[in-house]
Amino acid sequence: MAQNAVSYNSEDGIVFLGQAPVKAVEMQANLTFPIDGKLYPGVLFIPQAMEHKWAIYFHNETLIFVRS
Numbered sequence: 001m002a003q004n005a006v007s008y009n010s011e012d013g014i015v016f017l018g019q020a021p022v023k024a025v026e027m028q029a030n031l032t033f034p035i036d037g038k039l040y041p042g043v044l045f046i047p048q049a050m051e052h053k054w055a056i057y058f059h060n061e062t063l064i065f066v067r068s
Helices: 002-010
Strands: 042-045 054-059 062-067
């Protein structure tokens, strides 16, 4: 897990495009995410500590959440 968490520092998220969980779950949600101007492709959040469990990327108008 530690090796996985460290690898996110060099990742831009493109390798996760088109991948889906082994067992996908879909649910309805009314979420809004305020942004400052325009949201650019790439990294939004990278885990910096073991207790940070998700890496978040934005590509192709899609938020990509990857469990660390």
